[in-house]
Amino acid sequence: MRIGLSLRLLNDVSVEVKPYVQDHDSKKHQVKKMFDKISPVYDFLNGFLSLGIDRIWRTKALSYIPSNLENLKVLDVATGTAALAIQTAQLHSTVHIIGVDISDGMIQTGLHKVSDKKLQNRIHLQLGDSENLEFEDQKFHCVTAAFGVRNFENLEKGLAEMFRVLKPGGRCIVLEFSKPRIFPFKQIFGLYFRYILPWTGKLISKDSRAYSYLYESVQQFPDYERFTNKLKDAGFSNCFYKSLSLGICCIYIGEKS
Numbered sequence: 411m412r413i414g415l416s417l418r419l420l421n422d423v424s425v426e427v428k429p430y431v432q433d434h435d436s437k438k439h440q441v442k443k444m445f446d447k448i449s450p451v452y453d454f455l456n457g458f459l460s461l462g463i464d465r466i467w468r469t470k471a472l473s474y475i476p477s478n479l480e481n482l483k484v485l486d487v488a489t490g491t492a493a494l495a496i497q498t499a500q501l502h503s504t505v506h507i508i509g510v511d512i513s514d515g516m517i518q519t520g521l522h523k524v525s526d527k528k529l530q531n532r533i534h535l536q537l538g539d540s541e542n543l544e545f546e547d548q549k550f551h552c553v554t555a556a557f558g559v560r561n562f563e564n565l566e567k568g569l570a571e572m573f574r575v576l577k578p579g580g581r582c583i584v585l586e587f588s589k590p591r592i593f594p595f596k597q598i599f600g601l602y603f604r605y606i607l608p609w610t611g612k613l614i615s616k617d618s619r620a621y622s623y624l625y626e627s628v629q630q631f632p633d634y635e636r637f638t639n640k641l642k643d644a645g646f647s648n649c650f651y652k653s654l655s656l657g658i659c660c661i662y663i664g665e666k667s
């Protein structure tokens with residue numbers, strides 16, 4: 411009865427899921443604190459817990475970057491340790507990317523990776539709030555976000571900002587976890603995602619909540635059609651989603667006409 415109730419609450423988008431339940435700080439402040447703390451092990455855990463598939467998901471998302479334009483300007487919001495920004499630069503040789511994130515820890519790790527790969531002239535990382543972008547209107551050809559929008563304090567504000575800074579004709583590419591729908595994969599993956607992943611994540615990251623928050627935030631996130639509707643509400647057109655790995659995550663596309 412209690413489990414049923416808490417799952418229903420997690421599915422209710424009006425309930426805000428925060429990393430540290432006992433803490434009274436805003437979601438944004440808690441998310442920043444959590445990613446600052448786990449930044450040294452974030453990339454390792456991503457690869458370990460997804461068996462390296464996260465890289466393939468990012469590559470698939472990046473196949474939607476328009477290939478017919480030279481010197482594309484891309485904004486990667488919630489860039490974290492620049493995983494998506496680096497893959498973008500490696501796959502599209504003339505693209506310039508700005509990555510913004512609220513977590514200094516994640517940005518610092520990203521800066522080391524960018525300089526190791528000698529990509530400083532094409533990737534610029536900076537601290538910044540995706541829900542309050544400092545860029546002028548219509549600056550970018552493409553805005554990307556991988557596993558970021560679910561962590562926004564105000565999803566609608568974040569999407570409105572992504573829309574504002576896109577040039578007309580520009581494209582928004584979002585990669586985000588979703589809830590598998592197919593029996594029995596839904597049940598098997600659910601066990602892994604709810605119990606095994608948080609336990610392993612806690613053991614390695616030493617943060618008792620980060621990977622439980624991951625499960626909870628995915629349960630609450632408006633996935634599939636609900637997210638494409640959010641994109642439409644933010645002003646995007648030609649919106650669609652493509653589900654990956656039996657629904658573990660989805661690529662969402664929207665364009666600015």
Ligand SMILES: C[S@@+](CC[C@H](N)C(=O)[O-])C[C@H]1O[C@@H](n2cnc3c(N)ncnc32)[C@H](O)[C@@H]1O
Nearest residue numbers: 445488489490511512513516539540556557561
């Ligand atoms: C799960 S990580 C994803 C990082 C990276 N995009 C990737 O693919 O690995 C989520 C990131 O979103 C960032 N974030 C959450 N809310 C944000 C906001 N309002 N503005 C900027 N970054 C934000 C967090 O600090 C964190 O680095």
